[in-house]
Amino acid sequence: MTPEERQAFEEELYTFVGRPLHPEPKRSYDAVNEAMIRHWAEVMGDKNPAYTNAEWAASSRRGELIAPPAMMYAWNQEGYAVAAEGRPSDGLSDLVAYFDQHGFTGSLGTNVDQEFFAEAKIGDALFEDAIIEEISEQKVTARGRGYFLQTLAKFTNQSGELIGTQRFRVFKFIPPEAPPKAAASGASEELEVPTRIHAPRGQDNGWWWDACDEGKVLIQRCKNCQTLRHPPRPMCGECQSTDWDSVQSTLDGEIFSFVEMHYPKFPGYKYPLIVAVISLAEGTRIISNVVGIDSQDVKIGMKVKGKVEQVDEKTMLPQFYPVEA
Amino acid sequence: MSICDKTAIVGIANTEFSKNSGRSELQLAAEATRDALADAGLKPSDVDGMTTFTMDNTDEIELARAVGIGDLRFYSRVPHGGGAATGLIHQAVMAVASGMAECIVCYRSLNGRSGHRYSSGVSGPLLTADAIHWGWYTPYGLMTPASWVAMYSQRYMHLTEQCQEAMFEIAHVQREYAAKNPAALFYEQPFTLDDYENAKRIVSPLKLLDCCLESDGGSAVIITTAERAKDLKHKPVAIKGVGQAAAANMESMTSFYRPEIAAIPSMDIAAREAYQQSGLTPDDIDAAVIYDAFTPIVLWQLESWGFCESYKAPQFVLDGALRSDGRLPTNTHGGQLSEAYIHGVNGIVEAAKLVRGSSVNQPAKHIENVLVTSGVGVPTGGALLGSL
Amino acid sequence: MDYQTLKYADVSVGDKLAALDIDISSSLISCGALATRDFEPCHHVPKVAQDMGLPDVFMNILTSQALMARFVTDWSGPEAVMKALKVKLGAPNVPGMVMTVTGEVSEKDDDNRVVTVNVTGENNIWGMHMEGSVSVQLL
Structure with missing residues (x-):
């Protein structure tokens, strides 16, 4: 225009x-009329006697159906x-x-x-x-x-x-563009339940997520100088070695900082949703969720213990719980 | 060689700010550029260089053709979102001071409200190598700018006193400025403490009025040699110093692995650089435009630039420092919280106005030198502007 | 059956209503549309809904309104008099989803004994289907 x-x-x-x-x-x-009201109430699952129970209605404050x-x-x-x-x-x-x-x-x-x-x-x-x-x-x-x-x-x-x-x-x-044509056959397709948004798996990080799928949280370790590092990267910043292996974290940790997500809400995530920076006993940090606690009770310095859990149909993730004092 | 006083901002312009510009980002950039040239008293054919954000959607050559700019011999882009703002000055100063170009347009335009909104986060399809980086955070739900800044903020609140009160003061002072700025989206719309406290929670500890606007608009500034600047229409705004930095162990918005995260070491470096180039100290700075995507990030930058001790910014702010009659009148246009969000470049325009003496909320005291900064959490920077 | 209706004095701002899960079936959608005299084909002919870009027939507005109203009157009891029903619509409800309806008392108007309940209905696939409020006058 x-x-x-x-x-x-x-x-x-x-x-x-x-x-x-x-x-x-x-x-x-x-x-x-009563017939159309009954039809409506049946479908909506509305058992309010003010609409369909003439006997009750007669003795109610209104004295009749509405x-x-x-x-x-x-x-x-x-x-x-x-x-x-x-x-x-x-x-x-x-x-x-x-x-x-x-x-x-x-x-x-x-x-x-x-x-x-x-x-x-x-x-x-x-x-x-x-x-x-x-x-x-x-x-x-x-x-x-x-x-x-x-x-x-x-x-x-x-x-x-x-x-x-x-x-x-x-x-x-x-409309920005023609709507996508769904299910050309006319048969309804299975609805896909949304899951969390996954990390793409590349050469430098895929092994970490593969281990997570098997229930383990690994921390990359330089084979030359033994320095731990997370998130993974291909070279040790201390000694420039590209040789590395990993250790498995015990997932003993402490909350270093945290937030509670309110808006916008994303499909596939459960709210209340608390995300924290957690200092692990091994000395590295990890970002994860804190669960099993009311958000107002979360504090910096709180001890937490993690375990790798299936959080939805397609996602394994470490989740951290408060440690009972 | 120092770049101090070698170059100057000679033209500035914003388009109007809105929720729906009704035109392309290219057109917004072209209008801002045309108006900034007119403000300087220059012609499109005087321009031979351009700088912008890697995030900007307008191609340099499209803009040049639209405005009628001729041959270009310098163009450069700065990465990391709002962290690029004063990076445009940084690039332009290097080019002009070294003779690689003579007259540079620094521009940014976005339909940040009617087009892509940054508040929607990084949850969409990700097509870049960035995806692996964000992949450490998205599975847990940490995927909006507010969420990354909230993580640093919680830590800072833990280590300081009266941080929440200071956040309100920042939002409130800036809204008071915007209420008196006809160009601001929140012109004549002040708010109360009740409004602030009852606003929607975005990512705790941040609520709605701690967060910047999303808006449509374009901003441009023209930079040329100090010598040429003297013959143009307005009082030249000299670039005294400009720093740009990415401190060690940096991630874009998620540098959660440093020993302490309630600080922004990248800005410490940028400040050191700019002070060194200019020979100025914090005491010489009379006013500031501090990048304000979210209220807490203003506090950390006040510390980086040496206006107060580490972890003492809340008290500095609560002493009224940011107000018109305070120690450091700040974000006198209303900032990105209350004027418009043009990725910090509308802030450069305001900083130049403060030096010229033409801000809509010009403080009563004499303004000799003004600080303007870029977005933080990402590699960042800042510039010191002053009279030539 | 003994029907109870809430007394105004017994309700406080912040009171939460028990959440209700509703299975969204083709039957509920089509029959809900017909029960509200809404014969638009997109609510009973899958092909028409699919041409609009949706996977299947989708719930009509009058059914969403009905479910929100019912959720609150189930809680308040039958002598409560409905004063307002305000619905903001979000993502469609289509067969196969489960919509969870939640509510919380947000306001009390002492002069009229009217309480307002904020209600949201979120489906498990696309999120917010409806949010709004129902105001009822209690005893």
């Missing part, structure tokens, strides 16, 4: 703000026509089409905020009165470049009593 095109696009875009979705409040196809508040939006949904014929046009679909025509074809619901002012009862008809409330300035998110649009829907019953409101926020964006 050239700067002129963008200006023209936005000028028209913001005229959508305030437009209603429907020419007049849209009435739910069915009145609030519809689950979270169903508020469901009553006015279009239904099977959406699958059979596509979504019928309304004020929102006009806006979506306008976005789509200009390349903002990506669509992502980001927030739904509902507020409830009264409980819907069996027999209530719900009327949905909705507008396009807001369109943001252009934003860039991890998904791409686009605009947030927000609709505001008000739900009232047949006597005009306000049941609740819903604000729905959608990000309309230019």
Whole structure:
């Protein structure tokens, strides 16, 4: 889009703000009813007797059944026509089409905020009165470049009593590239459970990780001057020898420093997640996790003992536990 | 031969700072370069050299062609992220003082918010030899800039008193400066102690307001000979000394294997070098722009540059030293915590303004010499700027 | 069956709700969509979801809302009156995942006897699926 095109696009875009979705409040196809509530409650695993147990409800403070508040939006949904014929046009679909025509074809619901002012009862008809409330300035998110649009829907019953409101926020964006085609056969693939991010294994470090896979933490030792070194490197900085072997660490250690990771969280890692610099009894240091302790109890100088454990399906790592005093 | 007073910064510019520049990094670099040349009163054809970061995505020759710069006879890049900032000056000074080039653009531009965000860490696909290095840390989850700095910070807190209070003071003083700087992303947005304490935890002991911004923008400075500088538009900003260093037993961000990690020996060396070249001492330095990706790293650098004893920086800061009327007004633009994060090069622009006397928050006292530093945890450096 | 509803005075900010693991199956996704009258094909036709770049059908928003609401009313008891349900959406829920829902009381409004519970639902593959809050008026 050239700067002129963008200006023209936005000028028209913001005229959508305030437009209603429907020419007049849209009435739910069915009145609030026990059958649809039961269907919903079964699927959601919701055993709340306020929704489905008429006998209990009669003796409750309310004296009757109510519809689950979270169903508020469901009553006015279009239904099977959406699958059979596509979504019928309304004020929102006009806006979506306008976005789509200009390349903002990506669509992502980001927030739904509902507020409830009264409980819907069996027999209530719900009327949905909705507008396009807001369109943001252009934003860039991890998904791409686009605009947030927000609709505001008000739900009232047949006597005009306000049941609740819903604000729905959608990000309309230019998808960075065509989405990858998953599972062309149509059959669902096994989902891959994420694991920790591994070190690539090269000539200078692969042997260390191979030993770790077998449950051992090794420390590289210069064969010439016996100096220990970690992380491994191909030459001894003391005597420049390239001959080396290794010793196995007892994993007796002491916490030299530590952090607790909060944000961002990475898939494949278990939180709370404490990472520490640990001084090993052999004299070298290692970075590892401290586990089996509340984060607020971790202290510099604390004695720890490590063992190599399988931390996920694919990863063996040393993990350090506090040593009982 | 010392390089002191052989070269000068004669042109400076930033683009606007934002969360979404809406244009390419090349364009940001070109705008900053064009504006820095205009600030100096130079033409694109005067430029014959360029320096930038290895991390910068804009090619020297693309930038030269975009701006209409002609023949280049010097170009050089400095590695290690923000550790490169004053390295651009280091390279330029060597080239100009030795006659290898006469007029050099030092530039950096990034869409650090709308494009790749550094806070996402090194968890993505790693394609470089770096991967083996990060591989000692990623399996345990230590993989963001905040996490590496937090590790040093915890140790420093253990060895000092009132570190947490000093971290707040740094964040707060800089936000006060930014609140008065119309170019800053946090212009007119001060915060309170409550805001600071209740902010999201990032990596303990660091919370959100201990961490710098991620932003879009470009910065450029022009360096030429002292002689030529005298005939240009603004008061020349002489380069008195500039050091660059990687101390022994260094890893990029993860030098956890030194006897003590609550210090930055690389900056000690850079400081020694710069003081030696310039003949200046800490007492001669009137203001500073200290690299501030995270609040604690300001403390360690104050020690490296000799403004206070080791492990005494928290008290130095809590005495009000960084404030406008303090011993060492610091990060008067708001810093990377509160103005914008342009990898320290917006800091060089601010340091030059302090020498010129044109900072938006220019302290009342006379400013003769100003320190500006690069990012730490990585190989780093710093430069001493002053009047010619 | 005897149903209990929490008393406002018995709840404190910081109280944690017992975590709930929900197996995300194709049935839950498709039937949840239909139970909320959401007939968008991406919630019941795998091919349509795959053309959108996902491995399989994915959970519709109304089901996520329902699960978050249920998580809190299971804790509060049936006489509690829901006042607000705010959901921020993250990574999709697709079949084969397990979503762990956790919650903590974050706010108390004495004048209205309303408590707000912050809730997160994280799946074991892609992480955060939903985070938000449910406010309920207690006895």
